[in-house]
Amino acid sequence: DIQMTQSPSSLSASVGDRVTITCRASQSISSYLNWYQQKPGKAPKVLIYAASNLQSGVPSRFSGSGSGTDFTLTISSLQPEDFATYYCQQSYSTPDTFGQGTKLEIK
Amino acid sequence: QVQLLESGPGLVKPSETLSLTCSVSGVSISSYYWSWIRQPPGRGLEYIGYIFYTGSTNYNPSLKSRVAISVDTSKNHFSLKLTSVTAADTAVYYCARGAAVSSSPLWFWGQGTLVTVS
Numbered sequence: 070d071i072q073m074t075q076s077p078s079s080l081s082a083s084v085g086d087r088v089t090i091t092c093r094a095s096q097s098i099s100s101y102l103n104w105y106q107q108k109p110g111k112a113p114k115v116l117i118y119a120a121s122n123l124q125s126g127v128p129s130r131f132s133g134s135g136s137g138t139d140f141t142l143t144i145s146s147l148q149p150e151d152f153a154t155y156y157c158q159q160s161y162s163t164p165d166t167f168g169q170g171t172k173l174e175i176k
Numbered sequence: 177q178v179q180l181l182e183s184g185p186g187l188v189k190p191s192e193t194l195s196l197t198c199s200v201s202g203v204s205i206s207s208y209y210w211s212w213i214r215q216p217p218g219r220g221l222e223y224i225g226y227i228f229y230t231g232s233t234n235y236n237p238s239l240k241s242r243v244a245i246s247v248d249t250s251k252n253h254f255s256l257k258l259t260s261v262t263a264a265d266t267a268v269y270y271c272a273r274g275a276a277v278s279s280s281p282l283w284f285w286g287q288g289t290l291v292t293v294s
Contacts, residue, residue: 070237103281112223112285119281144180156221160279164236165211167221 071095071159075168081176086135086147090171092140092157101134101161103143104133108153116155154167178202180271182284187292188265194258194291198271205229205252209274211282212245212256214267222267227254228276234278261293 072095082088092102100120105113115124117133120140130145144151152175157168184196196206197208212224225235227245239258246252258265268290272282 101279105282112272112288113282113285114285115281149230153181158221158281160274160281163234163278165223167223170220 070164071098071166073157073159073166073168075155075171077155077171078169079172080175081174082147083176084147084149088144088147088173090142090155090157090173091168092135092142092168094138094140094159094161097137098159098161100136102133102135102140102161103158103160105156105158106129106151106153107156113156149175178284179228180192180273180284182269182289184289184294186290187230188261189292190262190293191260194256194261194269195263196256196269196271196285196291197229197253198250198255198290199253200273201252203273205247205249205254207276209276209278209280210245210247210254211272211274214265215270215288216264216267220229224256224258224269226274228278230239240288263293265291266293267291 074093088127101119104117107113119131132143154170188194188218194218206229211226212284214215242259268288269289271286273284274280
């Protein structure tokens, strides 16, 4: 299985901050990397797909980059509704695997 | 719009079989990949496996010996069976839909259903 390692596992930040979350794959996954946002009690939802493509309806303050083994999710200016847990997921080879998650909390 | 809804017992005894169904509305179950994912309380996401509408399946090797996913195109639903459950299988179970290729993101998710093994 391809292992996905996210960092940090938790992060405290303020409204208006710029935040970056990283995800590293244990082997190359090309651009088959997706980012999800999950709020408490809710299912995850796609934010970014294929490493850098913004899902329809997702605010443009979210962006993704990377290819191969190293990827980043950036939120350019945190808004109150962005405090949630974020997961990366590789869909390059089965089984799909997720990172352990990054919990973004209000400072 | 596409909607997925998980259903099944919320409590299963140890050593028994967990059975869940995902009812799909707003789209035909044909032509897409359909997945199960679980999330233990307070923890991260674990991919269980997928089924294509043709019946082709792929499972997480860590669960492969205990898992079976099936599809019923006439009822527009697909199902999960997990045998010999233990407390470690306690989780919220989600069903989700990908695209027409197995390498797609999980675009649509059900609301999830908590299954407790006790």
